[in-house]
Amino acid sequence: MNITLRMAWRNLWRHKRRTWLTVGAMIFSNLLLVFMISLQFGSYRMMIDNTLKSYTGHMQVQLEGYNDDSKIRNSFDNIIPLAEQLRQTLNTSRVAARGVAFAMTSSEMRSYGLQIVGVEPGYEPEVSTLSGLLKKGQFFSGNNAEEIIIGSILARNLRVDIGAELTLLGSGRDGSFAAGVVLVTGIFESGSNDVDRSMAQIPLGYFQSLFSMGNQGHNIVINAEDLSLVDVLQSKVSHVIASRKELVLLDWNQLQPGLQQAIQADMFSAWFMYAILIVLVAFSVLNTQLMSVLERTREFGIMMALGVKPVRLGALVITETTLMSTLGLAIGAGLGALLAYYLSLVGFSYPGMEEMAGKFNLPDRMYPSLSLLSVFLGPCIVFICSLLASVYPALRLFFLHPVSAMRTV
Amino acid sequence: MTSIVCKDLCKTFQQGDEVITGLDNVSITIEKGDFVCLSGPSGSGKTTLLNAMGGLDTPDSGEITIGRVRIDKLGKAALADIRLHNIGFVFQAYNLIPVLTARENVEFVMQVSGLDAEERSKRSYKILREVGLEGMENRRPAHLSGGQQQRVAVARAIVSQPTLVLADEPTANLDSVTSSQLMDLFVELNQHHNITFIIATHDLRVMKYAKRLIKMEDGKIISDEKQ
Numbered sequence: 001m002n003i004t005l006r007m008a009w010r011n012l013w014r015h016k017r018r019t020w021l022t023v024g025a026m027i028f029s030n031l032l033l034v035f036m037i038s039l040q041f042g043s044y045r046m047m048i049d050n051t052l053k054s055y056t057g058h059m060q061v062q063l064e065g066y067n068d069d070s071k072i073r074n075s076f077d078n079i080i081p082l083a084e085q086l087r088q089t090l091n092t093s094r095v096a097a098r099g100v101a102f103a104m105t106s107s108e109m110r111s112y113g114l115q116i117v118g119v120e121p122g123y124e125p126e127v128s129t130l131s132g133l134l135k136k137g138q139f140f141s142g143n144n145a146e147e148i149i150i151g152s153i154l155a156r157n158l159r160v161d162i163g164a165e166l167t168l169l170g171s172g173r174d175g176s177f178a179a180g181v182v183l184v185t186g187i188f189e190s191g192s193n194d195v196d197r198s199m200a201q202i203p204l205g206y207f208q209s210l211f212s213m214g215n216q217g218h219n220i221v222i223n224a225e226d227l228s229l230v231d232v233l234q235s236k237v238s239h240v241i242a243s244r245k246e247l248v249l250l251d252w253n254q255l256q257p258g259l260q261q262a263i264q265a266d267m268f269s270a271w272f273m274y275a276i277l278i279v280l281v282a283f284s285v286l287n288t289q290l291m292s293v294l295e296r297t298r299e300f301g302i303m304m305a306l307g308v309k310p311v312r313l314g315a316l317v318i319t320e321t322t323l324m325s326t327l328g329l330a331i332g333a334g335l336g337a338l339l340a341y342y343l344s345l346v347g348f349s350y351p352g353m354e355e356m357a358g359k360f361n362l363p364d365r366m367y368p369s370l371s372l373l374s375v376f377l378g379p380c381i382v383f384i385c386s387l388l389a390s391v392y393p394a395l396r397l398f399f400l401h402p403v404s405a406m407r408t409v
Numbered sequence: 410m411t412s413i414v415c416k417d418l419c420k421t422f423q424q425g426d427e428v429i430t431g432l433d434n435v436s437i438t439i440e441k442g443d444f445v446c447l448s449g450p451s452g453s454g455k456t457t458l459l460n461a462m463g464g465l466d467t468p469d470s471g472e473i474t475i476g477r478v479r480i481d482k483l484g485k486a487a488l489a490d491i492r493l494h495n496i497g498f499v500f501q502a503y504n505l506i507p508v509l510t511a512r513e514n515v516e517f518v519m520q521v522s523g524l525d526a527e528e529r530s531k532r533s534y535k536i537l538r539e540v541g542l543e544g545m546e547n548r549r550p551a552h553l554s555g556g557q558q559q560r561v562a563v564a565r566a567i568v569s570q571p572t573l574v575l576a577d578e579p580t581a582n583l584d585s586v587t588s589s590q591l592m593d594l595f596v597e598l599n600q601h602h603n604i605t606f607i608i609a610t611h612d613l614r615v616m617k618y619a620k621r622l623i624k625m626e627d628g629k630i631i632s633d634e635k636q
Contacts, residue, residue, distance in 0.1 A: 003513060003520050010508035302504040305465055306565075307493025308521050309486060403466045406504070 030332020033378025079217030103170030118207025151196030172212030301405025497566030
């Protein structure tokens, strides 16, 4: 072993307690960083999944331009056969067609303007959590049933309950007058007041006849089993719709651009906290190495007298920090990865999470997402900052004078 | 052949408001292979002169030439190279590196010089045998007696085959028997390897070994005698 490396290693253990305190701070911060970053990545994945699975889906097939200009006329043909074709190609039931329109909805007492969404009763529960949030009643009995499910706030505003009749008045795709009477079969509580107040669902078959849509609809929602499978599904779907030039496939990032922005904002604030932790560790290293250099001033003076140049002495100090940081990185990242791995298997929840999740038909546990990035990103930054923190003590050696250094007690 | 020439060396130190004279117009020439003792009371300037000749300190004025190199004008890096390749130091307090074994202490300077591991190992074992430390190569300084530590320091000082060894009170912490052994070793190295020795000392027994005795007082040379 190189003598500098040997000296550095032995120097570390001249003050075992001090070294272990510093290494301990690194281990703790690395463990915490690995766990927090893995949990953060896992929670983003969960946040994306939960948001998309609640209604939007991981991707949608639409008429080109519909996303920017959601008019009833911007629909496309043969939506149900195309949805069926996608289900077969992707070998999944997580594909459902939808139509979207607006109508005035009236009960005996009151009227409100609503967004009416036509859904495939057999497949909509596979792409949206809304059907699982019914607090009263049931989902549709068939694709052509003259039934409606509404939000709890709307039910209260309209002063209706299960079994009540509502009148829908709007304009059809061809500009004709659209009118129908539907039976309230379900009342949901989505957790979002806006949705509960202003959205209702009816079966797609009935939607097409009510709004003179023919065989048309507005989007096909596709959910992936996992976020990591989105890319694979995207290429398959693109292949299926390749012959229909009027259609486009939009992924979740295009459908919900705010989601990515929210994640970035959260990531920024989390990294601000991590930065504080890393700076504290760096100061601990700075303190240790500065003390170590100061108390060995005489020793450094001797080495200089023997002809050792300051750059080699500086390298010795940096090597000591490197060894200490490597220990902290290996043990901290290892323990952090073990903890994150264990929790990625059994999940992690906090008090009240289960009740909250049950209320919104969402998973009741978070699962840290373990990856090379989540394991090594934080510890590597701690490692680099620790090395940077030891530059100042190392630089002090360049200003040492051998005679006065050797006089130091 | 001339080994060291010091000409009109002056050095002062500031201690609070007081200016202390370390060297006061010191001029001296030391031949290669000489065995010189610098003697004098504390504060007479022995160590200051030794430090200046070893390139550890620079004089305020005057010239120091070792061989053909004027070292008083050299920068830190060049002085470090001179010390590494040409000068061996033996200090009063041994000054070994505590985390290294006796052999590693001796090898350290050679590694800094860039010698390969095999050569380093060969030389360090040989030199430690020469100074009577065979079998103690793997002991750390804390597990060696004062005399043994000083022998390691001597081995370290001469292993790179310097032309000059500067020793500052090398026997100050040793008993009389160990002091005699150390001085015998110095004499042997001086005679067999033609290394120039300059020893700063108070010790009258050490002075007896000198070929040349220089006495100093208040930063000046007051006598310079060949013995």
